[in-house]
Amino acid sequence: MRQTIKNIPIIGKLFIIIYEAVFKACHYVKHVWLRDYIKKSRWNRIDRELKQEFSGSGDPEIQELLRNIQAQGEVKVFNYPFADKYHAENVKVYHDEANGYPYVLHAVGEQREKLYFPEKWSTEQIQDAYNNLLIEQDVESPHLYVHKDYPVPENALVFDCGVAEGNFSLSIVKQAKHVYLFEGDQEWHEPLRLTFDRWKDKVTLVSSYISDVNEGNYIFLDAFFDKLNIQNEKLYVKMDIEGYEEQALQGFRKTLKQVKEITMAVCSYHKQESEENIRRFFKEEGDYQIGNSKGYMILNNFCEEISFPYIRRGLLFAKKLSGCEA
Secondary structure (H helix, E strand, O other): OHHHHHOOHHHHHHHHHHHHHHHHHHHHHHHHHHHHHHHHHHHHHHHHHHHHHHOOOOOHHHHHHHHHHHHHOOOOOOOOHHHHHOOHHHOOOEEOOOOOOEEEEEEEOOEEEEEEOOOOOOHHHHHHHHHHHHHHOOOOOOOOOOOOOOOOOOOOEEEEEOOOOOHHHHHHOOOOOEEEEEOOOHHHHHHHHHHOHHHOOOEEEEOOEEOOOOOOOEEOHHHHHHHHOOOOOEEEEEEOOOOOHHHHHHOOHHHHHHOOEEEEEEEOOOOOOHHHHHHHHHHHHOOEEEEEOOOOEEOOOOOOOOOOOOEEOOEEEEEEOOOOOO
């Protein structure tokens, strides 16, 4: 049909131009303008309700959050001055001539290590992604994976669940006894192999997603830990698995009872109710010291029905205080 119209010299070309213009306009309205309008409306709603409900709060963290929102004139995911230090255009992206993969130089203590990204990613994609990592892992960030009261023990086995770029494991690989990288997204497998090539003897990539089932491309941690057949090891577990943290914990109960020394960092911001549910889980499991990251995150996911109070702790930390249960 389209080819037939194009064969009509003037009318056909004019029709095609009008049709494509209308199509592009409809696409923009549906996928860009409407989406941005809804997100902006929701940000305004969040701003309004936070001020209404928390203006009289005695919680200093909440008052700081409200002051920051007032100062910046809008609500963001990270409503703290530290986020303004970072700019994507300042991220330098390099390309490894030996393998063709792009990388950035990631600060690990006093050194800088190569952190690789997928081969087909553009420079702009990498700049945005890495800049977001820097914001998330700033020492003042609510999303910071480490906590001074819940450090990664020296010579511990580390389970990094939801690895993606691998920045967390890269920061602790030297002090760990062994690191297990759980990442089901194959796009990250080769970049991770390159990033950790120097430590390949103490790093194992597990090509699975973490959940409460053990089938297909999913695995639960109890089944994996049983296969290791190890005893009396210190264990550190970091979970950032896009809202599946609660399910993953259900598949980890046996190991939590068996291991004497275990510390966990579990993301609690993906769903509004996650913090409450994860806290309850550790309280029910036994004698755990439980803490949380500093400050709050506020999410406005387009596909999620947001609900009050909107503010969320980025991570919960748990450390086992008692020994192995009978």
